[in-house]
Amino acid sequence: MADFDYDLFVIGGGSGGVRAARVAAGETGAKVAIAEESRYGGTCVIRGCVPKKLMVFASSYGGLVDEGREYGWDIGEATFDWGQFKPKLEAELDRLEGVYQRLLDGSGVERFDQRAKLADAHTVELADGTRKTAKHILVATGGHPVRPDLENADLGIVSDDIFHLDTLPKSILIIGGGYIACEFAGVMAGLGVKTTQYYRGAQILRGFDDEARGLIAEEMRAGGIDLHCGTDILEMSKADGGIRVKATNGTEEVFEQVLFATGRKPNSDDMGLEDLGVKLGRNGAIEVDEYSQTAVPSVYAIGDVTDRVNLTPVAIREGMAFVETVFKGNPTSPDHDLIPTAVFTQPEFGTVGLSEEAARDQEPIEVYVTSFKPMQSSFAGRSNRVMMKLIVSQESRKVLGCHIVAPQAGEMIQMAGIAVKMGATKEDFDRTVAVHPTMAEEIVTMRNPTRKS
Template identity: 75%
Template sequence: MTFDYDLFVIGGGSGGVRAARVAAQDTGAKVALAEEDRYGGTCVIRGCVPKKLMVFASGYGAMAEDAQAYGWKMMAGGFHWPDFQARMHTELDRLEGVYRNLLRNAGVETFDQRARIADPHTVELADGTRKTAKHILIAVGGRPVKPEMQGAELAITSNDIFHLEELPKSMLIIGGGYIASEFAGILNGMGVATTQFYRGAQILRGFDDEARGLVSEEMCKRGVDLHLGTNILEMRREGKGIWVKATNGDERVFDQVMFATGRAPNSDNMGLEEAGVELGRKGEVIVDDYSQTAVPSIYAVGDVTDRANLTPVAIREGMAFVETVFKGNPTKPDHDLIPTAIFTQPEMGTVGLSEEDAREQEPIEVYATSFKPMQQSFAGRAERVLMKLIVSQTTRKVLGCHIVAPGAGEMIQLAGIAVKMGATKEDFDRTVAVHPTMSEELVTMKTPVRTG
């Protein structure tokens, strides 16, 4: 049978664009891609890139204060949201253009419209046009979801926060994951009176307890009004604000409320199940180790599969798909020991097992130190950082590394290489410290603080 394309990709985010570009460029495959929104996906358009720019913007207030302690005479002023927002969207437009050019230069044909599956080898575009392909790759990502409750339509999600016409004076963020916690820090740093409700006992569930405990503690010190074990019962419009009733009995009015309580795969109304593709309970596309669905000609990568929902992982999955299907080199994407940065304030970097998970697995030693870093301490700020290693008693391998500190994301990328290579505690010990730095503590901790 003759097909219109060797590959049709649905979704113009990081994973889909990389797979389309590499398949076309490296193997000469005839490739098409359809995207109903903007190219770049969650990461570039409504996720990590604009969020990181907001993290940078929100940190300059504290930096300006610190500068005065270092002898700088700072001009008075404040954060001006419209100026920053305009520059941010200009940068996002530039990045979207980069994505479009990458596809164009690789010879990928693009369709700026929604696409769905008509059958295992056919894609139907929104205008009714049908295209056939030998292989179809689903890379449509995920979206934030709001809980079903009265008044939920009054709240925004992380998708909307980049488009606020003005910065609110007060905001309630509901959720305790990394998105909720990151935006709590961002808005607090921008001068918004920020409240965070989380129904659990501590934010950042699933991460190392000691590390997330320090993040929580420092967020509160910086001014975030964090309420743990607290959820929202009711909300309604009151004047220009939103009245909220909490499970702890509090009743307050906020300028804005943001839900950051979870995400769902964008698999709805795509004809997937009708074509024979199996979906999970949350709507995630079920795939095997090679990202292949129950239909041999249809594959899926990225957040729509709900494996490890991170941009670099989607890119790796897209690359592994091309290796497997177009280069004849069956390749499984590696989801083990993924280094991760959480851009809370303070920042957190982590790779490998938490202390709690490691202890359940085998006998361990824990090396940890918490201290006031020189830069902030000199400026009179009492913030603390954490450097922590989890070590196997048997093999001496470093099973986990957890850092809470300014620049933790940069540090964990490099520590992640060592952990991925199977470095032992003694390998760390043999490495000469770079002094004076915060990260030198990772190679100078000699005595475990606890074993178990």
Template identity: 75%
Template sequence: MSFDYDLFVIGGGSGGVRAARVAAGETGAEVALAEEDRYGGTCVIRGCVPKKLMVFASEYADMVQDAQAYGWDVKPGAFDWDVFRGKLYAELDRLEGIYRNILKNNGVETFDQRARLVDAHTIELADGTRKTTKHVLIATGGRPVVPQFPGSELAITSNEIFHLDKLPGRILIVGGGYIASEFAGIMNGMGVQTTQFYRGAQILRGFDEEARGLICEEMRQNGIDVRLGTNVLEMTKDGDQIRVKATDGTEDRFDTVMFATGRTPNADDLGLDTIGVERGRKGEIIVDEYSQTAVPSIFAIGDVTDRVNLTPVAIREGMAFVETVFNGNPTPVDHDLIPTAIFTQPEFGTVGLSEEEAAAQEPVEVYATSFKPMQKAFAGGTQRVLMKLIVSQATRKVLGCHIVAPGAGEMIQLAGIAVKMGATKEDFDRTVAVHPVMAEELVTMRQPVRTA
């Protein structure tokens, strides 16, 4: 049987675009891609890229104070949301144009509409057109969800935070994950009075406890009202504001309430259930190590599979899919030891196991140091940073590296190479320190602070 295409990709985010481009451009496959919204997906349009630009914008508030301490005659000014937002939108438009051109230049046919599956080899577009394809790749990503409670419709999510007409005077951010914690820092830095509720005992659940503790403490020092063990009971409209009743017995008014309490895979209404593609408890598409679903011609990558929901992982999965299906070289995706940066303020970089995870599986040594960095200390700041290594007592391998510091994301990318290669504590010790930088502490810690 002949098909219209060798590959039809549903979803124009980072993973889908990469797979389409490589399959068409490097293997000569006939490829089509359908996207119902903007090209670039969550990361480029409503995630990491605009978020990081907002982080940059919010960090300038402190720089004026620091500059004065270093002898610069600079005066603080007000943050102009309109100026920043205009430039932000222009940058996102530019990036979307790049994504569209990448596909066009590699000969990928694109459809700016929703697509769903009719059977294992047939795609139906929103306008009723049907296309046949040998292989299907679903890369539809995920979306934020707000839990249902009285007044929940008054909340916004991370999707809408980039499109505020004006900055609120007071904002409540609900959630304790990295998205909630990052936006608490952003809003606070932009001059918004910021409160964060998290129902758990500490923010950033699942990460190293010592690191999470320091980040929360620093966020509070920066002026964010972080309220742990607290959740929203109900919300009501109160003039232009939102009245929020909380589980800790308080009642407050906010201009904006943003929920960042979870995301769900975009796998509904794709026709999957009728053709035998299995889905999990959260609605995610279940795949094997080669990203193949229960239907042999259908594959899925990225957040819609709810494996490791990170942009570079979706891209890796897309590349492995092409290698497996179009180059005949079965390539499973390695989800082990993925370095990650969280752009809280202070920034957090992490790779490998937390102290708690490592200690639960084998005896470990913990090397850690927390100190005031030179740049901030000179300016009279009280901010602290953390450098931490978790080491196996048996193999001496570094099982985890955790950095809480300005530029932690840049540092963890490089430390991640060493940890992925299986470096031992002695490999770190043999490396001469770069002085004076914060990261030199990673190679000068001689004595463990504790064993676990």
């Protein structure tokens, strides 16, 4: 048997790659190396979930201050200081990157802080020309945001850039209707930026439950976001005070900043993959089987570069399943069914299972839904609404989907996700005693279906 420098070489130091590397090394004694061309922690820790969520927190305090006054608190004028927040954000990301590096070092993983690509089925070539061999190679290079094919698109920024702004713009146009666009629209508006959003589709958050995304769109507009659906950008050019944008709705306006949140692409270019026989699918995604193995038996891939379910916990699960399969002799396929997820819009959206539309296409269903003003907002005289929704199979009585639009919906859907994953029925929900007074109690108190289809 051929001798290799390593049992495993991981390309990409994001959440999935780091987890696979350190578990393989720490729990199985494998000799492991990892290469990362940018920063350890990847999209989630450095350019995604973590800094985004901290910005969501920051943007929510303005509304809390206003609400606090209605509860009797004597609070003065609230202003946000980006110059104070940004260094703290950067320090936290530095701290988390250090945690990732220490976890790798503590597991005995050798780190190469440079770009790597594949030279052959068992050889990795580093940017400095060094070549390393490995019995198994795991590609976990993630993805990156893309700009549209539009003249002067380079005048705008993408989501990676938003954390590095020297100052907050006075006005911003956000292009896109997915979760990234909608989350950053809420963040910018909450931080006091005049926020406009264009989305070419009929409604934001395509693919999610229609009723839920409709309520989120209403609440976003009520929160001060100038949201235009069925609208796209035609032209953009430099102008005094920012960027002049001509749109399909006939408007022409100057914005200080334009953010493109129009999609992401797997980081699979210039990696030597296709020369090896690794198959790339639509958008450059690495094609893998149920065990994350590519068409080249020694090469595996996990996370966003495979464009399966692009979520950090999923990449971590895929990394763990890879180690079980390859290093522990226990073939394990990552489970992509019934994944709970949250969209950190304002209000938040938590969802697990099928939308009403997808469930209706599958089988006869009952829909239980309620929408109301939550106690906290109602007392403060605010008009915010929340929604709780269950999709139930008429035949099996299983809850096929649960959708929550409300503050802290992400926290709620994690718990509901356990029940839905276990196959709980509507009657199981009904037997659960309500926790009162909470918003979430509505999930277990809806007795009569709103509609059947």
